[in-house]
Amino acid sequence: MLVDFYADWCGPCQTMTPILEEVLDELGGKIKLLKLNVDKHPQLTQQFAIRSIPHYILFKRGKILWRKGGIITKRDLLHELKAF
Secondary structure, eight states, X not given: OEEEEEOTTXXXXXXXXXXXXXXXXXXXXXXXXXXXXTTTOHHHHHHTTOOSSSEEEEEETTEEEEEEESOOOHHHHHHHHHTO
């Protein structure tokens, strides 16, 4: 499960949305996406120490496998996620 911490007003978050969708499509459904609005879920944002958005955390069975903040290219994101 890839969690995308975002906000509606965040320009970089909006830039990353189509990139995320393309990468997940290329991975053939092996990773599911959960978009989490930081404005609507401040407790979770605080719990996972999200300091800036967009921010991504990859979970498997409740454990964090990978996390990254900021804009990331499609190629780099695909490379990172394929490792899992």
